[in-house]
Amino acid sequence: MAVDRVKPFESLTQALTTAPLLLMPDFKLPFKLYIDASGDGLSAALHQVQIINDEPVEGAICFISRQIKPTEARYGASQMECLCLFWALEKLNYLLRGCVFEVIADFTAVNSLLNMKTPNRHMLRWQIAIQEYRGNMTIAHKDWNIHKNADGLRRWPLPNNIDNPAYVLEEASPQISIEGISVTDLNTTFFEEVRSSYTQDKDCSILCQLLTKYCKDSSSIHALDWIGRKPYDEGKFHLLDGTIYHRTKNTCVVTVVDRSSINLVLKECHYSPFSGHLSEDRTREKIKTCIWCPMWKKDVSEYCKTCDRCQKANKYTGKRLGNMIKIQEPSRHWEIVHMDWVTVLPPGGDRGYNACLVIGDRFSKTPIFLPCHKDDTALDIALLIWDRVISWTGIFTNIISDRDPKFTSAIWTNLHQLVGTKLSFYKDHHPQADGLAERMIQTLEDMVRRFCAYGVEFKYCDEFTHDWCNLLQALELAYKTSIHSSTNKTPAILEKGWNPKLPHDFLRKELVEIHPTAASFKGTLEKARKHVVRCMEDSFA
Incomplete structure (x- = not known):
């Protein structure tokens, strides 16, 4: 060496x-x-x-x-x-x-x-x-x-096996309990259709790839739309024999995305005689042990709510509704009246009125239209009725109205207690309780709209153009002389026994040496009558 x-x-x-x-x-x-x-x-x-x-x-x-x-x-x-x-x-x-x-x-x-x-x-x-x-x-x-x-x-670590003193046992894979689908007529064909539908759904295709290979592609995980990364990371999905199962705490059910398969399971879990058309909650419990699909709770709710047999045969289990009480029938003129407001009006008249009090006789259907302000107090309304109405109609026996603060105030109720008038109120937001008043208001609004928005121009004292306040008397007369659909008579006939004379009743259309203002009023009144007739015909057509 x-x-x-x-x-x-x-x-x-x-x-x-x-x-x-x-x-x-x-x-x-x-x-x-x-x-x-x-x-x-x-x-x-x-x-x-x-x-x-x-x-x-x-x-x-x-x-x-x-x-x-x-x-x-x-x-x-x-x-x-x-x-x-x-x-x-x-x-x-x-x-x-x-x-x-x-x-x-x-x-x-x-x-x-x-x-x-x-x-x-x-x-x-x-x-x-x-x-x-x-x-x-x-x-x-x-x-x-x-x-x-x-x-x-x-x-260069030692292998993690039993020969290594520092080895750690592999965690045993949790047993997956796949419960049988508790519906009828679901055979091998059903599972074949479910598996074939995965290829047509983008999310299920990505999920099958992720569950098949061990290597996890982060871009594929983020591409999952309706599943999301969190449920996937929690291990709620499992692939077995080409079928995706959704795991919960106690169950493992098939993941279904095909609409025809979902409808089949919904039918078997609700419509079938073995399911009994039970409630939405019970149907949901059956579906939960059969399949899983995106937004399956919403599908169950819509299916149960639109079930034809359930809608026809289900018994109403809510509280009993109150009995409808018929409004007292009047026996003479101006015995029972209704009152309501029209407040969606522009300023009009010499005082800038912006509301109208509508009073109607339930016997003859005769209306009274009174311009006022929507911020008038109960005392102002009482004085208005005393000055303009009571001398003509007398004291009312019963007044039907909604629960407006003016009609429920202490002044209003005390005044009518003194004169012996009964106040009848109907429920809030329940206008059908007094349809006659609501229909009369609708007709008034249509007449005013035709004149003031689309009709002839009517000017008063160089103040307001299309002034609705100065049309009220003519429109009230037009309403009184038009046939009412419920009586087939005009309100004027039922109240007085005769119809007032109107300009069209005169044989001569023009008078000799007539004042220009009177001629203009005659023309306006005639147009108002025609508009009223057309309005009422359209309303009851």
């Missing part, structure tokens, strides 16, 4: 034959635990400083390592380092429990594991598990380039 090769050979022989031995642990002295992790495996080295030949020497007590499991491959760097600490403490607890030791790592996330305030579910479990070492354990950081104790082990 050459001289230059003798020295290396002797050095190699000495290294192989005089390798340092593992130290025996001294539980009175502190330990040093070196940990490291990577995408390949986990490693840990337990050291201790002991006095050998009167000199402090740091020696190794034991080394452990293992390969990572497939489920741990998705962990990030922080989770992997914290997992390594949890695993090392779990495997070396028989040496470290009750002893003082220092953990040395090359990742700062390990330092914050004990006091982490918002850990995820894995970190929380590890944080709770290592709390028993609090007070005896300190964590220090060491740069990766000088962290050599455990670095080599994590690069």
Whole structure:
């Protein structure tokens, strides 16, 4: 052997034959635990400083390592380092429990594991598990380039099998209980149709690919629309024999996206004699154990609400409605009247009126239109009726109205108590209780609209154009002299026994030496009458 090769050979022989031995642990002295992790495996080295030949020497007590499991491959760097600490403490607890030791790592996330305030579910479990070492354990950081104790082990870790003392058992796969679909007439053809529908649905096609291969493509996961990444990460979907199953806490049912298949299951779970046309909640409970589809609860609700037989045969279970009370029939003129307001009017007249009080006789259907202000008080309305109406009609026996604050005020009720008039109110937002008043108001609004919005221009005192206030008397006369559909008589005939003379009753259309203002009023009155007749014919057509 050459001289230059003798020295290396002797050095190699000495290294192989005089390798340092593992130290025996001294539980009175502190330990040093070196940990490291990577995408390949986990490693840990337990050291201790002991006095050998009167000199402090740091020696190794034991080394452990293992390969990572497939489920741990998705962990990030922080989770992997914290997992390594949890695993090392779990495997070396028989040496470290009750002893003082220092953990040395090359990742700062390990330092914050004990006091982490918002850990995820894995970190929380590890944080709770290592709390028993609090007070005896300190964590220090060491740069990766000088962290050599455990670095080599994590690069070539031992296999995670039973021959490795530091191995961790694979978690047993949870048993999937696939319950039978509790509907009739669903055979192999049904499942074949369900499987074939997956190819026509984009989300189901992506889901089948993700569930078939182990490699998870993040872009494909984000492409899922109606499933979303969170339910997928929670493991709610499982692929078996080409069929996607949706797993819940206690059941595992078929995922269906084909509309014809969904309708078939809805029919069997509700319409079938074995389902009995039961309620929406009971139908939903049956569907829940059969299939799963996007927005299936909405489909069940719509199907039950539109079921023809349920609508015809179901019994009403709500509270009984109140009995309808017939309005008292009047026996003479102006005995029972109705009152209501028209408030959606522009300012009109010399006082800028913006509302109209409508009073109608229920016996003869005769109307009275009184311009007023919508902010008039109950006393103002009472004085208006006293000045303009009572001298003509007399005291009313019964007044039917809604619950307007003016009609329910103390002044209004006390005044009518003094004169002996009964006040009858109908329910709020229930205008059909007094249809006669509402129909009279509608006819008045149509007549005013035809004149003031689309009809002839009527001007009063150079103030307002299309002034509706000065049309009220003519429109009231037109209404009185028009046949009412409920009586086939004019209100004037029923009230007075004769119809008032109107301009068209005169044989001559123009009078000799007639005043221009009278001629203009005659023309306006004639147009108003024609509009009223046309309006009432349109209303009752």
